[in-house]
Amino acid sequence: MIILRQRMSSKPERTDDVRAALAAIVPGGRATPGVISVDIANDLLDPDSFVATVLYEDAAAVERQESAPEVRAAMALFPDALAAPPDRKFYDASRDASII
Numbered sequence: 001m002i003i004l005r006q007r008m009s010s011k012p013e014r015t016d017d018v019r020a021a022l023a024a025i026v027p028g029g030r031a032t033p034g035v036i037s038v039d040i041a042n043d044l045l046d047p048d049s050f051v052a053t054v055l056y057e058d059a060a061a062v063e064r065q066e067s068a069p070e071v072r073a074a075m076a077l078f079p080d081a082l083a084a085p086p087d088r089k090f091y092d093a094s095r096d097a098s099i100i
Helices: 012-031 059-066 069-081
Strands: 002-009 035-042 049-056 087-092
Touching: 002 059, 012 035, 012 049, 012 069, 035 059, 049 059
Parallel strands: none
Antiparallel strands: 002 049, 002 087, 035 049
């Protein structure tokens, strides 16, 4: 399993644009084969900050989801709309049923 955690801070005047672009990613991402979950949250204390957490079955699922038109549109928006590049980290994880 692969986990993506991406933190983004929008320019205050572009927060609505970033929110709309991120919201457009969720339905398609959740329907993408191999994507376990897609969650994008707005920081409760900073309305310009967003955190995306995506769980994938494998690298092929990452590629499928990231090649979607709505993801490409958001990525094209980010250079002008974000205050800094996204803090994007991928983690390799495995499920251990004995822990749960």
